[in-house]
Every structure is written in structure tokens, then in C-alpha cells.
Amino acid sequence: MEVSNRAEGLKETYDVAGRDFSSAGAASSRIKRILQQIGVDQGIIRRIAVSSYEAEMNLVIHASNGGRITLDISPDAVTILVEDDGPGITDIKKAMQPGYSTASDEIREMGFGAGMGLPNMQSCADELEISSEPGVGTTLKMVFMNR
Amino acid sequence: MNDSAGIQARSTMTLADICKILNAEVICGEDKLDEQVTTACGCDLMSDVLAFTLPGSILLTGLTNQQVVRTAEMLDLKAVIIVRNKRPDESMVELACSKGLPILLSPYPLYECCGMLFAAGLKGCNGSVHAKDESSQKIEPAKPGEMTCGAPGLGD
Ligand SMILES: Nc1ncnc2c1ncn2[C@@H]1O[C@H](COP(=O)(O)OP(=O)(O)OP(=O)(O)O)[C@@H](O)[C@H]1O
Ligand SMILES: [Mg+2]
Numbered sequence: 001m002e003v004s005n006r007a008e009g010l011k012e013t014y015d016v017a018g019r020d021f022s023s024a025g026a027a028s029s030r031i032k033r034i035l036q037q038i039g040v041d042q043g044i045i046r047r048i049a050v051s052s053y054e055a056e057m058n059l060v061i062h063a064s065n066g067g068r069i070t071l072d073i074s075p076d077a078v079t080i081l082v083e084d085d086g087p088g089i090t091d092i093k094k095a096m097q098p099g100y101s102t103a104s105d106e107i108r109e110m111g112f113g114a115g116m117g118l119p120n121m122q123s124c125a126d127e128l129e130i131s132s133e134p135g136v137g138t139t140l141k142m143v144f145m146n147r
Numbered sequence: 148m149n150d151s152a153g154i155q156a157r158s159t160m161t162l163a164d165i166c167k168i169l170n171a172e173v174i175c176g177e178d179k180l181d182e183q184v185t186t187a188c189g190c191d192l193m194s195d196v197l198a199f200t201l202p203g204s205i206l207l208t209g210l211t212n213q214q215v216v217r218t219a220e221m222l223d224l225k226a227v228i229i230v231r232n233k234r235p236d237e238s239m240v241e242l243a244c245s246k247g248l249p250i251l252l253s254p255y256p257l258y259e260c261c262g263m264l265f266a267a268g269l270k271g272c273n274g275s276v277h278a279k280d281e282s283s284q285k286i287e288p289a290k291p292g293e294m295t296c297g298a299p300g301l302g303d
Contacts, residue, residue: 022238025217032221042202049221050197057193057214111210111218116194123198 010034010073016059018066018084021110027069028053034071035078040146047124048078048144054117055082055140061107063087063138077126078144088134096122096130157268159185162226162249165205168263169253171228174240176249184225186272189261193218200224201272207253207260211235216242226250230257 012034014027032049040048052069059067059082067084089095096118103113122128125142132138163180166173173180188200189207196206196218207228208215216239219227226249229235235243235250243250253260265271 022213024214025220029217029220046202046222053217053221054194054197110212111191111193111208111214114192114194116192116198120194120198 010038011070013068013070015068016056016066016084018060018064020060024057024060025053028056031069031071031080034073038073040078044078044144044146048080051121051124051142051144052080052082054121055080055142057112058082058117059084061103061112065137067137073146075146077146080142080144082140082142083137085137086135088136089130089132089138090134092130092132158270159183160267160269162205162251164267165226165228165264165269166251168267169228169251169255169260171251171253174235174250174252175244176226176247179226179247179249182225182249185270187261187264187269188272189257191257197221199272204272207257207264209233209257211239213239213242215239216246216248219243219248220246224248228253228260230255230260 014030016027017023028049031052032045035045035048056069059069063084063086065085065087067082070081072079072081094100097115098119099115101113101115107113121140121142126145127141127143129141130138160183161180162182162184165171165184166180184203184205186201186204187207188196188204190196191209193214200206200222202223204222204224205226205228206215206219206224207230209230211229211233213236215227227243228251230253232252232254234252240250255263
């Protein structure tokens, strides 16, 4: 797909498979490349890339049913919407705490499961909203202002 | 101050210098050995790397999977150094090559690798660097040779 040269009106959705570690990170990689092509500030790109990758890994690790990531670029802001099809989060407040993780030993051996992903996203994004319905899925919306 | 490889201590070094100090084998990215590096991070937790590593750093790790390459990509890291003689997964090497990310292998364990580079003058990454308000998280950087135990904010 052609990416326009202006930071305007671009919207793309990527499917992310649960538990597929071989392509985990591909969506965030694409998002980063698009933001570089349209000339978004490097520091902002880094915050978006880090947050998007953390969210993508959460989807791959915790949301076994998979989901999707939508990149929405407007002149003022970049929005990353991450939606998955379960299992959902029962206690969001707990999940947001640094160090809280339900990751298995297998996941920890891969370098994840420190319970730092959501706190990282919280500190990188200008706005973060998370909602979840146990048994149904989780929606995470992050907004980054494009000064 | 001289390290065992005879390289003068300084705050900037090239990947080639790092290879020499760590007695490292280059798995990919031969063409980038003259790149300058000013900071490093030694860690096996990718979320900590993502939170605390400065862009343009190198990462020393014992992990050998594709996620290390993805993490390096998100942060624009200059190289990944795999410690203690571990061989990277074929899929990791393939992805690193396609991204142009240098991968070096050192026979020494993580602590030794970090110690040798630190003694040679390569600094660490202090505090959270992607936070919106960077000043609120800055801590006084440790200087090589003057590191105190339990420096705050280094991830743990
Ligand atoms: N999309 C999701 N679906 C279901 N549970 C989730 C989802 N995202 C996060 N969680 C839950 O919230 C916890 C905390 O998430 P967070 O990203 O902070 O840490 P982690 O993924 O466990 O470890 P790290 O991100 O440091 O590798 C997870 O362990 C998991 O229980
Ligand atoms: Mg996570």
C-alpha cells in the first residue's frame, strides 16, 4: 500500500495472531516504518513503536484468540487501537501495576513477563484507555500528540 | 585506564572496538563495525530494555530469539551482543540480517561483558528515556569507575 507523504487521513488495520511468536512484532515494525516515511518526530516515533510493540506482544502472549491493531494518523495525533478476542482482563487496576504479570515460565524464558508492558505504555502515551470484558476481549486505545 | 584488550578508556567506541574487547564473533552486520556507540544495556527482560534503553545503544543479552531483534528495531539499537557463547536461533539471524542489525557473539558471561565495556568507558542508560516528561525521571548518571552499589532507577 502507498503511504501518503502528509500526516493526514491514514488508517490501516493489521491482524495479529495469538501465540504466533514468529510474526510477533511485524505490525509494530510496519507502523514504525510508516511513521518514518511521513516524517513524524523521532522521539514520538520511538514512544509509539515501544507502546505498539508492547501492546502487540501482550496480544500475542495473553490474547490466545488473536486480534487486531489499527493505526490512525491525523494531522494532530497518532492513535493506536488494539483490540483482541479474549480472554479479557478481570482486574485492570492490578494489570496496570508495575511487576504484575500472569505470564508463564515459557514466556518469561523468552524475555517477557516482567509486568512492565502496560506501565511502559502508560508512560509513553499521551492518553491511554483500556477496557475489558472477561470472556470477551480487551480494547486498548493509545493517543500520541503529533505536535 | 587501560582494559585487557589495550583500548584506551573513553565514552565513545566503535562496534569494532567492542568486538575486540569482548573477543566477539560477528554473525551479521560486518559492514557496520565502524559505527560509534556511546551507551549500552545488559538485560534479559525485553520490557525493561524497552523502558530504559537509550536509542543508539547496544544491548547485551543471553536471549537468542526474534523478539530481541524486534526490541532492537523499535529502539534503533546499534547492535545486539549475545553473551556466554550462545548460538542465536536461525530465525533471529535471518530477521537481524533483513533489518541490517549487527549481531555479535561473545564467549564471556553477561556480567563480565558489561564490566569490561564499562571499564573501557562505555556508559549505561540512566532512567526512563521515552517518558513524555524526561526531566522527572532523570537520575544522576554513574561514571565508569565510580559506580556505587544499588544506583536507583536502573530497572529493578
Ligand atoms: N490483551 C490482554 N489480554 C488479556 N490479559 C492481558 C492483556 N494484556 C495484559 N494482560 C494481563 O495484564 C498483565 C500485565 O500486563 P503487562 O503487559 O504489564 O505485563 P506482562 O505482559 O505480563 O509482562 P511484560 O509486558 O513486562 O513482558 C499480564 O500479565 C496479563 O495478565
Ligand atoms: Mg506485556
